[in-house]
Amino acid sequence: MNRHTQSATVRVVIAGQAEFATCLEIRTRVFVEEQGVPPELEEDRHDPAATHWLALSADGPVGTARARRLGDAVKAERVAVEAGYRRRGVGRALMEAIEGWARQQGLTCLMLNAQLTALPFYLGLGYQAEGAIFEEAGIPHRALSKSLKAN
Numbered sequence: 001m002n003r004h005t006q007s008a009t010v011r012v013v014i015a016g017q018a019e020f021a022t023c024l025e026i027r028t029r030v031f032v033e034e035q036g037v038p039p040e041l042e043e044d045r046h047d048p049a050a051t052h053w054l055a056l057s058a059d060g061p062v063g064t065a066r067a068r069r070l071g072d073a074v075k076a077e078r079v080a081v082e083a084g085y086r087r088r089g090v091g092r093a094l095m096e097a098i099e100g101w102a103r104q105q106g107l108t109c110l111m112l113n114a115q116l117t118a119l120p121f122y123l124g125l126g127y128q129a130e131g132a133i134f135e136e137a138g139i140p141h142r143a144l145s146k147s148l149k150a151n
């Protein structure tokens with residue numbers, strides 16, 4: 001049974017070069033237009049080498065995220081769901097896709113810097129907060145991680 005009362009049916013795919021522009025469009029709407037992150041910080045030097053995901057609903061693309069390998073770990077970044085599609089399981093589907101991809105590659109830890117407003121979302125997915133609050137792009141964040149080792 002689906003846990004979300006108004007769950008969006010989404011398919012999460014790895015974005016190829018052709019879909020990267022769509023990922024950027026969603027990121028721009030969410031981080032630049034909605035949250036006020038400077039555009040020059042939003043698209044960065046890590047984008048070309050990162051793996052990007054796109055969440056596709058029946059209405060089209062509704063979310064995105066990217067991940068980068070850092071040794072035996074993976075860092076998730078730019079997790080963004082279109083405002084009208086939040087609280088319907090899209091963010092969870094994106095994080096599960098990244099975790100599955102990381103496990104397939106034998107990576108043992110998923111790290112991320114979470115905006116404080118998104119902390120309950122990540123804690124609910126099994127992430128643990130570490131260290132003090134810090135600022136990134138003018139927004140308070142905390143470092144989080146999750147072990148991907150089988151229990």
Ligand SMILES: CC(C)(COP(=O)(O)OP(=O)(O)OC[C@H]1O[C@@H](n2cnc3c(N)ncnc32)[C@H](O)[C@@H]1OP(=O)(O)O)[C@@H](O)C(=O)NCCC(=O)NCCS
Nearest residue numbers: 079080081086087088089090091092114115117118120121
């Ligand atoms: C944070 C974000 C990615 C979550 O995506 P989402 O699609 O709304 O999340 P989901 O619907 O998959 O939520 C999964 C669970 O977390 C909970 N949750 C999601 N956002 C939450 C929040 N802000 N506060 C408390 N709980 C939250 C949901 O209720 C759901 O709980 P359930 O499984 O018990 O029903 C989305 O709100 C977003 O894009 N926000 C703006 C950009 C942002 O802040 N990104 C994070 C950068 S670190």
